[in-house]
Amino acid sequence: MFVRTHLNSGLFGDKTYEGRIGNMGITEMPAARFEAKKHHLLPYVPHFRIPENELRDVYAGFEIASHTVSHMNMARCSEEERIRQVRDDVTALSGLFGQTVTGFAYPYGAGANVSRSALQAAGIRYARLATAPSQPSFRFPEDPLAMPLTCWHIAKKTFPCIEQFLMMKPGDDDLFFLMFAHGYEFDFGTKESNWEKLERICQTVSRQPDVICCSIGEAFRRHEKGE
Numbered sequence: 001m002f003v004r005t006h007l008n009s010g011l012f013g014d015k016t017y018e019g020r021i022g023n024m025g026i027t028e029m030p031a032a033r034f035e036a037k038k039h040h041l042l043p044y045v046p047h048f049r050i051p052e053n054e055l056r057d058v059y060a061g062f063e064i065a066s067h068t069v070s071h072m073n074m075a076r077c078s079e080e081e082r083i084r085q086v087r088d089d090v091t092a093l094s095g096l097f098g099q100t101v102t103g104f105a106y107p108y109g110a111g112a113n114v115s116r117s118a119l120q121a122a123g124i125r126y127a128r129l130a131t132a133p134s135q136p137s138f139r140f141p142e143d144p145l146a147m148p149l150t151c152w153h154i155a156k157k158t159f160p161c162i163e164q165f166l167m168m169k170p171g172d173d174d175l176f177f178l179m180f181a182h183g184y185e186f187d188f189g190t191k192e193s194n195w196e197k198l199e200r201i202c203q204t205v206s207r208q209p210d211v212i213c214c215s216i217g218e219a220f221r222r223h224e225k226g227e
């Protein structure tokens, strides 16, 4: 598997609109409120989540990971709610896709410091933040439950960072972990959409024969087996 997707099992089929600035989604508005209001300060795009009966076709071949039941900010809820948000999402996604779910992404990148026991109780082994260090590191993260990105796809330094990674000595067990925010943000972009940029990134890394393109779960499995 090449790609991992993080899903909110309590929001399948929801219809909202997303206000954006440039490549960033800033605010979400329920469809009824958006349609009732005539003027909006931001440009909005429909954010119609995929209905449950289409999910298995859309995400065939993906590694499925959790993003909480309802896109909950883990830093702002009780321990009981954190446990429910992760456990119920993992249970729903495992049942729907027939996969063991071991990956997680923190909604809003928040709450890693208070979520460890809720994640472990649900069998989560890898959880990603939404931030990258100022200097890219290509080592496997010391704490898999608080994984930083190597580089965010919309950062200006994405391509220099990829070039630095590709120049490294073949054989080193290094990791480049890229993030592509939410599905509805793929068409965002001023000069180039996020989708076009992703294609350019894939073309760049695929020219290097010693680079293995895989989901983060598979990267960890290979790393642990010493492959």
Ligand SMILES: [Zn+2]
Residues within 6 Å of the ligand: 067, 071, 106, 107, 108, 182
């Ligand atoms: Zn999210």
